[in-house]
Amino acid sequence: MRKQRLEQIHKRLIAIREDLLMEIKYKNSEAAQLIDEGVADIADQGLTDTLKEFLHLLSDSKREEILSIDEALERLGGGTYGVCLECEEPIDIERLEVQPHTRFCVSCKAKAEQLESLKTGLGKGTI
């Protein structure tokens, strides 16, 4: 991959990471405020718990995203960026431009998703 392109991707990764951090901070302060308001109204305890849970789930997925960005930045520094972690084939540049912190190529990602939906499908069926 061309050095100029890698530099662009590096910049984008940093920008996405900052956006995510901002979003988490914003959601946290928003939720903290709602929780504070909820404390005044003890009858609404259930809502506050749901809110806490929601926030936890939200920041978990965002944290996961930040983690994958950090990994991508590491690979970028180590010279292994843009290679699928599963099949070790180069990932399409179009895909990297849309999602610079992706770990897998299109076909490995599709396979993983298929497996995932199969798993959840089976899980539901057995209950």
Ligand SMILES: [Zn+2]
């Ligand atoms: Zn692959």
